Amino acid sequence: MSVNIYDTANQLEKEIRETEQFVKLQEAFTAVKKDEEASKIFEEFRSVQQVLQQKQMSGQEITEEEAQHAQEISGKIGQNETISGLLEAEKQVGQMIDDINQVVLKPVRELYQ
Amino acid sequence: MSVNIYDTANQLEKEIRETEQFVKLQEAFTAVKKDEEASKIFEEFRSVQQVLQQKQMSGQEITEEEAQHAQEISGKIGQNETISGLLEAEKQVGQMIDDINQVVLKPVRELYQ
Numbered sequence: 584m585s586v587n588i589y590d591t592a593n594q595l596e597k598e599i600r601e602t603e604q605f606v607k608l609q610e611a612f613t614a615v616k617k618d619e620e621a622s623k624i625f626e627e628f629r630s631v632q633q634v635l636q637q638k639q640m641s642g643q644e645i646t647e648e649e650a651q652h653a654q655e656i657s658g659k660i661g662q663n664e665t666i667s668g669l670l671e672a673e674k675q676v677g678q679m680i681d682d683i684n685q686v687v688l689k690p691v692r693e694l695y696q
Numbered sequence: 697m698s699v700n701i702y703d704t705a706n707q708l709e710k711e712i713r714e715t716e717q718f719v720k721l722q723e724a725f726t727a728v729k730k731d732e733e734a735s736k737i738f739e740e741f742r743s744v745q746q747v748l749q750q751k752q753m754s755g756q757e758i759t760e761e762e763a764q765h766a767q768e769i770s771g772k773i774g775q776n777e778t779i780s781g782l783l784e785a786e787k788q789v790g791q792m793i794d795d796i797n798q799v800v801l802k803p804v805r806e807l808y809q
């Protein structure tokens with residue numbers, strides 16, 4: 584990377600840390616970590632999500648049992664405000680990162696249009 | 697996005713356009729477009745690549761015929777300096793974008809470590 588670009592990327596990184604979205608994500612993450620019940624459900628959710636994603640990517644079928652397990656956890660998450668808060672915060676940060684990528688990748692995108 | 701972040705992302709976008717890597721990619725892309733033979737091989741390459749990627753993502757098997765076709769095109773590309781130049785330029789820009797993403801995504805990455 585040229586020096587300018589490196590400086591600007593670092594500037595962006597600092598500014599991301601200061602956004603309302605990122606600060607809220609940190610808080611939501613800490614809230615889940617502090618809550619034993621929420622932590623347990625969240626870890627279970629991540630683990631099931633990983634299995635399903637890997638199966639989907641490799642074209643393997645998802646068993647009825649796995650689908651039921653996933654639904655069960657989704658239910659638990661919907662009833663747990665601490666985790667719902669984290670997922671919402673993740674969504675907001677994800678949207679911000681997508682917006683940044685839209686801008687940053689514009690030169691390359693335009694070239695191939 | 698907050699105003700600062702938006703400004704900084706736009707600044708980064710401008711600087712990307714000015715990098716040696718991006719300028720070379722533009723030149724390499726124009727060189728292929730101007731060359732009828734190279735254009736034809738490049739389009740064929742992209743089309744085969746797309747089919748193989750879609751099959752891979754959906755878990756479908758790649759036929760022997762498709763594998764042979766892919767190899768044939770790879771051979772043609774290796775012998776065509778105009779296309780090889782474009783692929784190398786794409787690789788360099790891809791590396792630069794990856795480097796930027798490494799920096800920009802650091803706050804989120806650190807949170808989940």
Ligand SMILES: [Ca+2]
Nearest residue numbers: 618619620621
């Ligand atoms: Ca609780």
Ligand SMILES: [Ca+2]
Nearest residue numbers: 731732733734
């Ligand atoms: Ca030629």
